[in-house]
Amino acid sequence: MAEHVRIRKTGTRDGRPVMLDDGHVVEGDELGPPTPGMPYLVRRTVLEEESAPEVFNTSPVRAVITDRGGVSRPPGPRRLTRTAVRSENPPVADAVAEVKARLDIVEVIGGYVRLQRSGRDHKGLCPFHAERTPSFGVSQEKQVWYCFGCSEGGDVLSFVERIEHVDFYGALELLAEKAGVELERDHPGDRQRGQARRRRIRVLELNARAQAYYEHVLWSDPAGAPGRELLAGRGIPEQVARDYGAGFAPAGGASGDALLRYLSRRGLGTAAEAADAGLAHASERGGAARDRFRHRFVFPIRDERGDVLGFGGRALGDAVPKYLNSPATPAYDKSLALFGIDRARPAIEAAGCAVVVEGYFDVLAAAAAGVGHAVASSGTALTTGQVRLLARWTRCLVLCFDADDAGVTASSRAVDVIAAEGLDARICILPPGCKDPDELVRRDPAALGLCIAQAQPEWRVLLDRAIGDAESGSVEARRAGAERAVVTLARIPEATVRDLYVQQAASRLELTAAAVAADVERVRREGARTPPRVVVAPPPPPPGAAPDAPGGPPPPPWEEYLGSVVAQRPDLAAVLVEEHGLQPEELGHPSVRRLLEAALATPPGTALSLHGLAAPEQRLAARLLLRPLPELRDDAGPGPLAQALADCVRRVRDASLRVALATLKRELQKARDDGRTEVAHRLAARLHELASEGFRAREGGPGEEGGPAVTGP
Numbered sequence: 001m002a003e004h005v006r007i008r009k010t011g012t013r014d015g016r017p018v019m020l021d022d023g024h025v026v027e028g029d030e031l032g033p034p035t036p037g038m039p040y041l042v043r044r045t046v047l048e049e050e051s052a053p054e055v056f057n058t059s060p061v062r063a064v065i066t067d068r069g070g071v072s073r074p075p076g077p078r079r080l081t082r083t084a085v086r087s088e089n090p091p092v093a094d095a096v097a098e099v100k101a102r103l104d105i106v107e108v109i110g111g112y113v114r115l116q117r118s119g120r121d122h123k124g125l126c127p128f129h130a131e132r133t134p135s136f137g138v139s140q141e142k143q144v145w146y147c148f149g150c151s152e153g154g155d156v157l158s159f160v161e162r163i164e165h166v167d168f169y170g171a172l173e174l175l176a177e178k179a180g181v182e183l184e185r186d187h188p189g190d191r192q193r194g195q196a197r198r199r200r201i202r203v204l205e206l207n208a209r210a211q212a213y214y215e216h217v218l219w220s221d222p223a224g225a226p227g228r229e230l231l232a233g234r235g236i237p238e239q240v241a242r243d244y245g246a247g248f249a250p251a252g253g254a255s256g257d258a259l260l261r262y263l264s265r266r267g268l269g270t271a272a273e274a275a276d277a278g279l280a281h282a283s284e285r286g287g288a289a290r291d292r293f294r295h296r297f298v299f300p301i302r303d304e305r306g307d308v309l310g311f312g313g314r315a316l317g318d319a320v321p322k323y324l325n326s327p328a329t330p331a332y333d334k335s336l337a338l339f340g341i342d343r344a345r346p347a348i349e350a351a352g353c354a355v356v357v358e359g360y361f362d363v364l365a366a367a368a369a370g371v372g373h374a375v376a377s378s379g380t381a382l383t384t385g386q387v388r389l390l391a392r393w394t395r396c397l398v399l400c401f402d403a404d405d406a407g408v409t410a411s412s413r414a415v416d417v418i419a420a421e422g423l424d425a426r427i428c429i430l431p432p433g434c435k436d437p438d439e440l441v442r443r444d445p446a447a448l449g450l451c452i453a454q455a456q457p458e459w460r461v462l463l464d465r466a467i468g469d470a471e472s473g474s475v476e477a478r479r480a481g482a483e484r485a486v487v488t489l490a491r492i493p494e495a496t497v498r499d500l501y502v503q504q505a506a507s508r509l510e511l512t513a514a515a516v517a518a519d520v521e522r523v524r525r526e527g528a529r530t531p532p533r534v535v536v537a538p539p540p541p542p543p544g545a546a547p548d549a550p551g552g553p554p555p556p557p558w559e560e561y562l563g564s565v566v567a568q569r570p571d572l573a574a575v576l577v578e579e580h581g582l583q584p585e586e587l588g589h590p591s592v593r594r595l596l597e598a599a600l601a602t603p604p605g606t607a608l609s610l611h612g613l614a615a616p617e618q619r620l621a622a623r624l625l626l627r628p629l630p631e632l633r634d635d636a637g638p639g640p641l642a643q644a645l646a647d648c649v650r651r652v653r654d655a656s657l658r659v660a661l662a663t664l665k666r667e668l669q670k671a672r673d674d675g676r677t678e679v680a681h682r683l684a685a686r687l688h689e690l691a692s693e694g695f696r697a698r699e700g701g702p703g704e705e706g707g708p709a710v711t712g713p
């Protein structure tokens, strides 16, 4: 029953055997039923024309899905079909296909990046590198994304992997949840990951319950009266407070456990779970557990989707600490959270910038004054993670911090964090005598919007502060001013911007620009040797293996063309092999070679699956998928395509011939040098033969510059 097949081992990928068959059925039997989480040991009885049966290890099966749609895997051992043999991880492939079929890449990526339609595709600012003009493209039709700026690209899964800093399975889980596909987990490591995820989900659930409880107390319980008074005193309308989910945590009597009692009475959560969510202090020294937030006004800190990650609680009166936040929990990382982001997101997109304020009440006051695009970093100075979060929707951050020294310092540091991410910052100057945005709004609701509109570019403000009144002052004053200015100027990352401000500072301080520039360069050089002034935590590395650098030489144009063709039309790979006689190993670029192999292994009538490819091939495939190929259009006749394929294959041949000739020449030279006459003779004959072969092959079409250096007969 096994047909005659030709099997070629084409080397290993990830240390596993990779096999290609050229279109025939490969029969195989599993040795026993599959063990969840264990690699399949598969014996394939391969009837080759000339060789005996062989035993191979195939790649492990890493997950099994049953989805709600009813696609599930038949129980017990099964025969591997051709598709199953070809696909690296069949059940995972099923899950991936199922998830992808239910989701639209533009919608998923649009949840993270502001996309705009551009022709057939969508464009936006790349979330993975700093840029000002969009070079990030998403193709709905092809369901891929690619950035022409940083050469990252892939399918919807690889996008989620990167942006959420999760591995392949993490991304699959996230998307499966979105798509309503249930993943049956049986992968080693899944249990841990699953546990962490379940803990996070549990924390989010409890937070949502707690938020509803606090909100109820604020508006409908006598215990919430102090909270209502606080709001009234600050002139915050009820609707605004409700929009942001504000609430009040009651003191809870002597036992201090109002929330805990509420949760346990309704069977919503135990004290241990509440402690895990940061809502309670676990019982200590034999005492009972207590609520974390007691007699405080509380703000839910939600993510951009509206899930409550944690809380910020403000004390009433002079109680300390004035602000108390949730501790780090499976859901809450203060360096990645921004209060108000769920409300602000559409307004940020509409306004083209985000306003960053210091406090929760500043956000509420801003919203009350019609400034809906304000967010607050909660319990921390502005972090890289927060800037990156905002960078998904805007490239311009307006800093509207308190007018006190702490606020001035905080905004100066924030500028460095923002500049390091390649975003623009502007700084608001509050009117004299006004200590924060909240107070400004209370004084004059319209003033805040005006103040934001008049925010100045970050370096101009910082330079003004540095120069101060040194301008047209005494020599000593100007010298001190110059020293401060130089330190500020040295922080500007972009050379052109730096140069502009160097000139400005020099003229204001009556110095030559060259002198100021020299000092700035000196400070920059010294700065490079000393630890950076603002310490910013690096982003967490993506889990799993280090990603491959997107660098590496690109394929030559003819291989790019062939790669685009087989990426977009995998069925044409067989045409290349059968009609044009192209063999994958003739291709010079390893990624194009693997792409052709993948296309050859793609079942008829299906699209090329990116997830089976390694990262460099995924990136290449994503880019090539987006390349317009007029020859593939429905209205294009078969002629131009056949001609283009033939041309490219000829060029592949030429290139591979050139490589072969060069190698032969080197060997020949060496044989001659070593005095191995007979070997040299044989090599010379072979060289001659190859060269004339190339000559013959090139006679049909136009030649190419820089051909083989050996002439024909």
Ligand SMILES: [Zn+2]
Pocket (backbone or CB within 6 Å): 126, 127, 128, 129, 136, 147, 148, 149, 150, 151, 152
């Ligand atoms: Zn990019």
